[in-house]
Amino acid sequence: MSLKIVTANRLRDGAVVYLAGSARWSERLRDARRATDAAETDALLAAAERAVAAQEVVAPYLIDVVQADGTIHPVGTREIIRASRGPTIKPPVGSFRQDESHV
Amino acid sequence: MPLIKNGAAADDSWTTALTPDELGHTGPLIVTLELWHAHRERLLGRNGPIGIRLASNQAPDLIAGDLHRFDLVALEFPKFADGRAYSHARLLRERHGFSGELRAVGNVLRDQLLFMVRCGFDSFEVADDRPLDGWEAALSEIDIVYQPAADRRAPVTTERSERPAVAANWAY
Amino acid sequence: MYRYDEFDHRFVAQRVEQFRDQVQRRLSGELSEDEFKPLRLMNGLYLQLHAYMLRVAIPYGTLSAKQMRKLAYIARRYDRGFGHFTTRQNIQYNWPKLNEVPDLLADLAEVEMHAIQTSGNCIRNVTADHYAGVAGDEIEDPRVYAEMIRQWSTLHPEFSFLPRKFKVAITGSPNDRAAVRVHDIGLRMVTNEAGEPGFEVIVGGGQGRTPIIGATIRKFLPKQYLLSYLEAILRVYNMLGRRDNIYKARIKILVKETGAEKFAELVEREWQAIKDTPVDLPDAEVERIAAYFAPPAYQTLGAYQPSFEEQRLADRDFAAWVRSNVAAHKQPGYSIVNISLKPEGGVPGDASADQMDLVADLADRYSLSEVRVSHMQNLVLPDVRQTDLYDLWQALVEGELATANIGLLGDIIACPGLDYCNLANARSIPVSQRIGRRFADLKRQHDIGELTLNISGCINACGHHHVGHIGLLGVDKKGEEFYQITLGGRRDEQASVGRIVGPAFSTDQVVDAVETIVNTYLDRRVDADERFIDTVGRIGLEPFKEDLYATH
Numbered sequence: 001m002s003l004k005i006v007t008a009n010r011l012r013d014g015a016v017v018y019l020a021g022s023a024r025w026s027e028r029l030r031d032a033r034r035a036t037d038a039a040e041t042d043a044l045l046a047a048a049e050r051a052v053a054a055q056e057v058v059a060p061y062l063i064d065v066v067q068a069d070g071t072i073h074p075v076g077t078r079e080i081i082r083a084s085r086g087p088t089i090k091p092p093v094g095s096f097r098q099d100e101s102h103v
Numbered sequence: 104m105p106l107i108k109n110g111a112a113a114d115d116s117w118t119t120a121l122t123p124d125e126l127g128h129t130g131p132l133i134v135t136l137e138l139w140h141a142h143r144e145r146l147l148g149r150n151g152p153i154g155i156r157l158a159s160n161q162a163p164d165l166i167a168g169d170l171h172r173f174d175l176v177a178l179e180f181p182k183f184a185d186g187r188a189y190s191h192a193r194l195l196r197e198r199h200g201f202s203g204e205l206r207a208v209g210n211v212l213r214d215q216l217l218f219m220v221r222c223g224f225d226s227f228e229v230a231d232d233r234p235l236d237g238w239e240a241a242l243s244e245i246d247i248v249y250q251p252a253a254d255r256r257a258p259v260t261t262e263r264s265e266r267p268a269v270a271a272n273w274a275y
Numbered sequence: 276m277y278r279y280d281e282f283d284h285r286f287v288a289q290r291v292e293q294f295r296d297q298v299q300r301r302l303s304g305e306l307s308e309d310e311f312k313p314l315r316l317m318n319g320l321y322l323q324l325h326a327y328m329l330r331v332a333i334p335y336g337t338l339s340a341k342q343m344r345k346l347a348y349i350a351r352r353y354d355r356g357f358g359h360f361t362t363r364q365n366i367q368y369n370w371p372k373l374n375e376v377p378d379l380l381a382d383l384a385e386v387e388m389h390a391i392q393t394s395g396n397c398i399r400n401v402t403a404d405h406y407a408g409v410a411g412d413e414i415e416d417p418r419v420y421a422e423m424i425r426q427w428s429t430l431h432p433e434f435s436f437l438p439r440k441f442k443v444a445i446t447g448s449p450n451d452r453a454a455v456r457v458h459d460i461g462l463r464m465v466t467n468e469a470g471e472p473g474f475e476v477i478v479g480g481g482q483g484r485t486p487i488i489g490a491t492i493r494k495f496l497p498k499q500y501l502l503s504y505l506e507a508i509l510r511v512y513n514m515l516g517r518r519d520n521i522y523k524a525r526i527k528i529l530v531k532e533t534g535a536e537k538f539a540e541l542v543e544r545e546w547q548a549i550k551d552t553p554v555d556l557p558d559a560e561v562e563r564i565a566a567y568f569a570p571p572a573y574q575t576l577g578a579y580q581p582s583f584e585e586q587r588l589a590d591r592d593f594a595a596w597v598r599s600n601v602a603a604h605k606q607p608g609y610s611i612v613n614i615s616l617k618p619e620g621g622v623p624g625d626a627s628a629d630q631m632d633l634v635a636d637l638a639d640r641y642s643l644s645e646v647r648v649s650h651m652q653n654l655v656l657p658d659v660r661q662t663d664l665y666d667l668w669q670a671l672v673e674g675e676l677a678t679a680n681i682g683l684l685g686d687i688i689a690c691p692g693l694d695y696c697n698l699a700n701a702r703s704i705p706v707s708q709r710i711g712r713r714f715a716d717l718k719r720q721h722d723i724g725e726l727t728l729n730i731s732g733c734i735n736a737c738g739h740h741h742v743g744h745i746g747l748l749g750v751d752k753k754g755e756e757f758y759q760i761t762l763g764g765r766r767d768e769q770a771s772v773g774r775i776v777g778p779a780f781s782t783d784q785v786v787d788a789v790e791t792i793v794n795t796y797l798d799r800r801v802d803a804d805e806r807f808i809d810t811v812g813r814i815g816l817e818p819f820k821e822d823l824y825a826t827h
Contacts (some may be wrong), residue, residue, distance in 0.1 A: 087694035094627035186436025
């Protein structure tokens with residue numbers, strides 16, 4: 001089975017987050033806790049559901065990742081774009097990135 | 104199932120029969136359309152108030168001829184997103200002149216209460232034991248309505264004609 | 276334009292507080308996401324790829340300078356300094372935070388704006404001709420009726436849980452600039468034999484998965500019955516529309532499965548029962564609303580303005596901009612100015628907060644403080660004196676808002692696509708930029724002439740690719756972004772759905788494919804006056820297919 005991680009959006013501000021611990025979410029994909037078998041993915045999803053019930057995140061789901069260069073990388077255009085935390089093109093001149101909130 | 108009437112919890116004197124075995128119940132009885140069709144004579148012969156329960160795909164004209172026999176009509180919301188009963192309720196009130204109790208049953212949630220009241224519902228079988236204190240608030244959250252419906256609220260057009268609104272051409 | 280009275284103000288303030296309470300109940304857990312989702316959608320708040328997205332309503336695409344300034348403020352205060360004007364004349368913000376949205380909505384309410392019903396299975400923003408009120412070919416300003424429909428549909432208790440979303444468009448002119456034939460309900464003003472104005476009512480048009488041109492169910496509806504007739508249509512739809520399959524839940528499916536004639540009968544029957552009930556507005560109320568759309572106090576000017584003509588002759592760039600971006604106004608001495616939000620290398624429809632402020636200032640100075648949004652993702656200044664055009668153009672040039680490409684190949688309409696949207700299969704914006712770069716030469720664009728190119732990143736067709744002269748649909752083929760091309764779509768009174776030319780093109784191939792299509796047109800047109808869409812109509816798709824696929 002390939003490596004899997006869980007991702008979701010933070011309820012409060014909609015930011016993309018990745019499950020990094022049993023109750024900890026990170027904005028960085030590489031912090032995500034990996035699952036290598038069915039038991040581990042079940043555990044990840046259960047932790048995600050607890051976070052949903054605690055009003056921390058919405059719509060968690062599993063995604064595939066691959067190991068390379070000593071870290072994990074997203075698979076597929078959609079998750080690559082999501083992990084880059086913004087569009088692949090430059091927004092208009094005069095726009096700005098707000099400071100990212102605490103991890 | 105908790106019942107709400109007039110924005111507060113109320114006792115429910117009605118029983119709902121979903122199967123033929125339950126038709127023997129004395130006292131106010133709600134039956135499904137299928138049961139009404141199958142056992143109409145028997146139900147007509149019984150003492151006590153009778154009500155009918157319609158599924159969301161059962162329009163009021165199916166019972167129009169018998170409507171005067173019912174003290175209560177219950178309309179189902181199988182999922183809150185299934186909004187057919189809003190139309191059915193308005194037709195019952197405005198087209199067929201039904202003046203008995205019009206009850207919303209099924210996935211009935213506080214945030215749809217105002218829509219339901221405006222369409223003519225006057226009692227609500229709540230989905231679960233959510234706090235009931237919000238229900239009365241839900242009715243008064245918005246007191247401007249933009250269109251006539253089955254309730255008595257005057258649409259804003261009536262209010263406008265009755266008293267000229269404050270000057271609209273505010274300087275920008 | 277319409278101004279809120281005390282009732283409208285109270286309503287929108289109450290709505291903000293209602294949503295504030297709903298957000299609180301969501302954050303506290305009293306409301307689950309399933310219960311909260313329809314509530315936030317009915318306040319225009321989506322959950323998208325990177326963040327929440329808020330769609331703010333711009334009713335029938337009309338806004339004041341003051342409102343535009345507030346949109347700029349919202350972009351800076353709550354977002355990342357820009358917004359996106361959409362194909363339904365609304366504006367979208369891509370980074371609002373849920374816990375700040377109630378304050379954002381309160382700020383909007385101060386200038387009579389909101390995000391009510393811009394999503395959800397309810398009646399959405401009524402769109403209209405972006406030249407409404409100023410076009411010479413108009414029977415009446417359709418925005419009077421758009422405003423009536425807006426109010427009637429607001430929190431309509433019977434129609435807030437429809438089988439699916441519901442979109443209405445209205446044109447006051449026989450030349451349809453509002454694409455009424457590809458909406459759930461399209462209203463086209465017409466006159467009867469006695470010369471009285473009324474509406475042709477078209478139902479069941481739409482794009483998306485199953486694009487269909489709408490059917491006329493009533494050739495003439497007297498104006499005074501507009502709302503009762505709409506109520507009848509919506510009631511039939513609410514009761515009979517399919518609820519078993521979200522891909523078959525739009526009214527277009529109901530009309531198709533029922534048959535347009537039978538559907539019209541159902542509506543007529545229901546309408547007969549309600550047409551003399553109070554849902555239609557009293558004359559006094561119609562007049563009250565109509566007064567807001569009365570023509571402004573135009574100056575009496577001659578149609579020929581010598582200074583303007585001289586400036587045109589003296590400055591070729593100005594002349595090119597006038598040719599493509601300035602349209603005829605019904606009042607002599609005035610013009611309609613289109614502001615292109617399609618600079619080469621930009622994002623179609625995006626505007627920075629600074630640009631919004633600039634447009635607001637220019638509207639105040641040159642356009643009687645009014646702005647419009649077109650469903651081609653551009654802005655319009657509707658009331659500009661010809662003698663002001665040169666100064667206005669220079670100011671627009673400074674703001675990078677003067678690209679002279681309206682209606683030309685560079686004026687690409689593109690949905691946000693996979694760069695922003697959860698529903699997308701492919702990106703739209705990068706393709707639009709690469710096509711824009713390939714055809715950057717404005718002289719070349721002018722030579723090609725009128726050519727609408729629409730890009731959608733998925734089958735939901737928010738880029739309206741079905742009605743593009745050239746349409747691109749992004750698809751996912753084994754994890755790669757491919758683009759299926761359609762030709763011959765039209766959104767006007769001769770609306771038609773574009774036809775697929777053949778297998779989809781890869782990201783690497785698609786720009787060449789578009790260039791091949793353009794070259795085929797240039798080779799085959801009878802002369803420079805034959806527009807692309809007319810050449811397609813005349814010669815069909817075969818020559819294009821041959822040139823596109825011959826070497827494969």
